[in-house]
Amino acid sequence: MLEAELKKPVKVYHDHLALSLNNVNFTTEDTRDRTERNTHPNEKSLNFLNNKSCDCRQILTKNTSMDSLCSSFTKDYPPQRNSNDSSAINKGLLMDFLHQTSSCDQSSTEQLHSADVLASLSPHSSLLQHMDTRTHIVIELYNTEQSYVESLQIIVQKYMNPLKSSDCDVAIDKQIVDDIFYMVPSILNIHEGFLDELKKRLDCWNSNQIIGDAFNNVFSCGAVLEIYSNFVNNLSKARDSIRNCCSTQTSFARFLEIQAKEHKGKLPLDNLLIKPIQKFPNYELILSRLIKHTEGEHPDQILLQEANKTVHRILLHINCKEREALQSGQREAVLREIESAIEGVSNLVMADRSFIAFELVTIFSGQSARKERGLFLFSDLIILTSIKRRSGTVRKPNIINYNIAANVETNKYKFLTKIPISDLEFVKTKDDNSRKSIKEIEYLMEDSKKIQQILAAVTTLRCPHQHLEEAARELEKDLEKQLSEKQLNDGQLSVVEFTVGGNSSGTDGGQNMSIQFVNPERRSLWEQAFREAKQKFASSLEIIPMPEFISSIPIRKTRAGLQFTCAASTLGAQNDVWVCNSDGYVGQVCVLSLNAEPTVTSCNGVCNARILCVTSVPSEIEWQPDKGSTSMTNQLKSTPSFEENSENCTKTIKVQSLSTLFNNIHLDSSSSSDNESEKDFISDTKCNIHKTDHHPLQPFDCGDFSQSTMWLGTEDGCIHVYNCSDNIRIKRNKIKMQHNSAVYHILYMNNKVYVALANGDLIIYTRENLGTGWNTSDPITLTIGSASNPITKLLNVDGKLWCSIQGVIKIFNVSTHQVENEVQISSESKPITNMVVSQHGVWMSIQNSSVLKCFHSKTYEIVVEVNVSGPVSKMLSNCDDIIRQHKAACLRITALLACRDLICIGTSAGVLLVIQSGNVAAGRHLVNSTAMPMPHGHTGHVRFLTCVETTEGSRSNSNSRKGTQTKHKKESSILLISGGDGCEDFRNSNINSMNDIAGREDSTNHLLLWKV
Template sequence: MGAFALLTATSWRSISANLRSDKNTIKMIVQKWKLIEPKTRCCRDHPNKLDLDALLISPIQRVPRYELIVKQMLKHTPVEHEDRERLQRAQRHIHCLAVAINQHKDGSEQMEQRLREIEAIVDGLDDLVTKERTLLRHDIITLKGTDRERCIFMLSDLLLVTSVKKKAKVMYNKLTSQSMDFLESNRFKLLFKVALEDVQISKDTLSQLETVERKLESSREDDRVLKKMSQLCSLLKCEKKLCTATVVPGKRVDNTPFLWVCASDKFSGQVAVMALDSGEITIESCSAIGNAAVTAMCTVPPPMKPRKRKIKSQKSLEQMQNETIMDINSSGSDSESSSDEGASTAGQTTVWIGNDDGEVFVVNSTERVRSRTRDRLARLRNSITSICAANGNVLVATSYSNQVQLLLFRPGSDGNWDLDNPQTVGHVCQAPITNMQQIGRRVIIASGNSLHSYFIDTGKFQPPVEILPSSDVITLMNVTGQYVFLCGRKSTEIFVFDVFELSVLNNFNIASFVRSQLLGREHILREHKMGCLRVSCLTVARHNLWIGTSAGFVLSTSVQSAKSNPTPDLRVCEIGHSGPCRILLPIQTPTHFNHSSRKQKRSSLNVPSQQSSQQLLVSCGEGLDDGTATQDPSTDSINHLIFWKCS
């Protein structure tokens, strides 16, 4: 028994000496092999059993009990017995082990108390006290080149750096800085803390400091250069380029429409609202919108509300017409309620503006662009690529990398657009959606080199039709009737597509015609414009196809000739742009109105707009070019709008 007790006492001393290293080894294995979750799950499934930490500490906890057992064995062992000496040696080992355990326990409690005192005197420091953490030392250092002092607390696993502020005039040095009087006579504020495992200790500190100083000086020089570049950049003038436009109807059927034009410099957007009254163009407002480039714009009519009433007599018809006129007048009035509630879009035409940050601004057409109305917006994850109003709903296409999303916005029960709960439309588009146009009950969607037909009523797609080569992308598209005119990226070839027959009717190239128009120009200018020639915009107005080019020319041909002739009869407008023609947009305007007779006002509601209106075509681009080379070259980068009257 004496030999067994002596062997057990020796084993206990070994367990006690290696307890901390064993715990660290177990912790490292658990983290390395990702055993935290299995360990937690086992402890949860077996709450009555001990975990690894409890099993390691259990022999240490039994030391006092074993000391009592050995004392009882010595009491009943004769003096002359051969095991008595071994039992006495075992008792001494166990007693020394118990004393060491008590001292370690007292030292841990004292260390925890000291850590609590440090935590209390250092502002901004919390969660400092843990079972395994100990304070190694603390000391004062002075920053090089200054008289500012810092106190560094080094713990077993952490390094704390604090500022020092004296409570009173106390003289201290390296010896007194280790005392508690030093801590009590100063105030400390935590600057930062670093784990010791992240601290790299270098013996050659002098060369390291010199290297750091050289890097700091190089960084200061780079900072001076960047500030100088920033000052020079502030002197540069960055003009916003026109990117999209839309026509917004007036408050009444017989009112002239408004032209909304967006410009962007890829970092911000700007919207200008122009009125076309009495044949003169006036800018009503111009304001910034969003903090990203504008990528899409669309005029959206008010949500349709079916009337559940029967017209039984001419009297009721006149009453309904009067109510309609009153509704139109009230929608454009500047009443107190409409000016205070600028975010309401119920029963009003709205303009949807999308940008590169995934924001869709919904602006009332009668409110123009003001900060209050811009509170009405939808925030989406990806960049907006196209917006289309179709069948009382709004389709918004977004894309990022290879993620293409098509969202359907519907009106809410209160008459406003529900911008918070769009419906995701399932599709098979593999490339970003670049354009969407409505034809009847379907929406034609351009994605990659293909066209997709989407029926909103049924929510189904027709199989896509490839129009361009696989390496090209459809960027321009315009519809008239059942025909779609489209063009690829950086291309001079225009395709004509029949939606109902799902076939390409014709395609023609404009490059040779543009080259013929540049024959009288300077050689370097001609080669430059032909080298980057492309179709930049398309539209249809009064049975003519209008083509804008990057060379600044505005071309036109009849729709019938474009559909059937491989070399259509192209005409060029007498005035063009010196830079690219970016936007072509038809505008329907009234010709003459007599507002003196209320009867004429009522009857004008039933007259087709084509019988009392004329059509204008606006061309938006950079600079002006009339072919005489007499324009000021300094205006070539200024955005110009040219208005044409379509005959």
């Protein structure tokens, strides 16, 4: 595409300038040798130069009259011919040249420095032809640059600015306008400066003038490479946005059509946006010509060579980015085809996912049952589908590499399950016969290769070798026959056996799965592709994708001493986050709206106690059984921030009263918590079950079960319930349930709400019959801990409820209401302060510790142990010595969050870190992992971490401008939110600490937002 554009003829502006310069040179040289008139290089270059673009109207010159210029010319360069006709010819040519050039622009002050140019082009100089060509090339460079700048100005002034104007008739989102014209204003600024540099040099043009330094000064800057890279990355998104807007908005399409007609070249917007891609190939061609026509001793020669290297490097980078964008577009197109071909699959298109292979296979189910399945292999997972044959089709077990639709459309596919490739391990075969058969086939394949080598050697013999060759070919056929029969008769060679979630020997509690391919060759090819994909996937996990910082939002304190405690997002279309504050006496809720720009819409008190936890609970309509799978929502549970001394109480305190409720979960927050108490071991796995007969504190409105709700647990034992859509400024809580002990944690799981109390009780709320809401008058009370050993955290891990009690995890079966197992996490008496789950890893932090531990959810073995003190100290290196030493001395982990494949960590130093959770997805022994700090954080403690899923277009993100590939449907992303004291960029901590405003902001609560 670029080569085709470069081969197009350049528009001619200045034929008169090129013709006149060549005519002058031709006439003077003709006085030397008439016989060389038709072969002189200047004449040969005439046709070449006449096709180049020169625009003398844009070149400024000195104040020189025509007569003075003519006299100066004839004086400095007297004609070689004695005849007056020669002088008349020279003068006439020059007059004609000046007359023609002046007709381009009436102002004589804006003409080319013709006298200086001609003075440098002495007929007696051997550099004549080179300097003439060099001058033409520089003029061509100037005019092509001016044309490029004019095109960029048209994009900005005729398209971007009108579309962003409030007076524009086209109703288009300003965010879409920014996506379409991303980086164009920055590119315009660069080239306007470059055009000015060229103009300054042409203003004082002479034979020793240099051009290469202008290239080096402008394009050697790293910002140019970054700007062009971002533009190329975004170009596909810009084109898709233009195409989508034209198809959905006729006013936008009409606007583009009108602007294209007004353009002098009738170029549409798409053609104008491609010009930055074509610019650097043009630079490279011009610089190559300039180097060729510049003498080796000229001061510009070295500079031009350096400029050519700089331009070539940028060109290679742009071509690489363009190639990557093209490949990414093709990759996503294949994923969309597969997604449309498989019924029931969703969210298949991801930035780092690619399709590898497809096979029709047979999966063994039970002892003898066999089921035909479709097996799709991707770079990070496999998908199994059921198959329904289309009428009149024939089975095609071909591996799909490129066009998926052409191969898959022969059958109908329905999604069954998807398994991460990190969870799959090949089972080591133990069958001696299978190993013997595999060895025999390997020997036959080796013998076949050796026979082929013998045949190749036999053909090179000069002596008669017919009988030898015939014997070798007969042996080759016999080996091929044996190999084919062996592969067809031995069906075991076509079977691959996996263990899902276990080890390679199949003894680690994993589920075995046997897959039979069409033949051993198919199995071998697929197995090789799988191993390569798994190896690449494991390598990619070592690179941690850092969340992109968006903005910080200060939350002004309405009361002295208010601090964040926890937060959770609502469910439904409102896209809000409820952030809880407390000063120990009043509980306050601030509502952060994410519908447009993140904005705090309200901040009101809801109770007279500290709010320790908050969670969202789905409505009765929204809830669906998930068969034990752990959603992201259940992984990010609200946890309290509390400091409390334990008492030596051993008796169980029963729950008193509760009310009714219904709805909501999506995600919850993990917040800071510090609690010191003694550990307690339960000797019996059975729990005491108590049922209390209490009435709700206020009547329950049975008319609304379709709304999700927010549950707030407080230090005085109350649970306040609000509808997610309620305006807490004008509405009271819908339900209020009172307990005798503080509510430490609330967890929604499988249509039940679990509440952990400070007295060690676990309260279970269940829904009554459909349409009647929650049973709050008769909840289930289970004694799991005690007052001295309370339940501080609850977590849903593979359908089991993990309860943290001091340094012990008790695994609770939600069906039998019994403790199935106990896992000792800490040998000390310090409790677990934070706990999240991601894939097969359960991540935990201990009170007053900077060490993060990860345990395998099946084997309960520790697989990762990460100390964050090193990365935090490195991030605090720019802080004041006293502050750094103080933060390092009392460093501890205060918040945890599992967000997609990342574990986000909040610390008491205000530094936030991320760990790639996929590194230990299938780990079964200690693995080294590194926590990567984020440059933005808080001045004080990180009080909580939470996240919310958003869709593109639901909010404006002015700072997030990285080019990504556009999908036809709205793309979802995760918004990470942290709450804490103050806001700080640790890269400039020393500078910020000297700012008076920064000092005042340190005590202000801030919400920090990142895009994951």
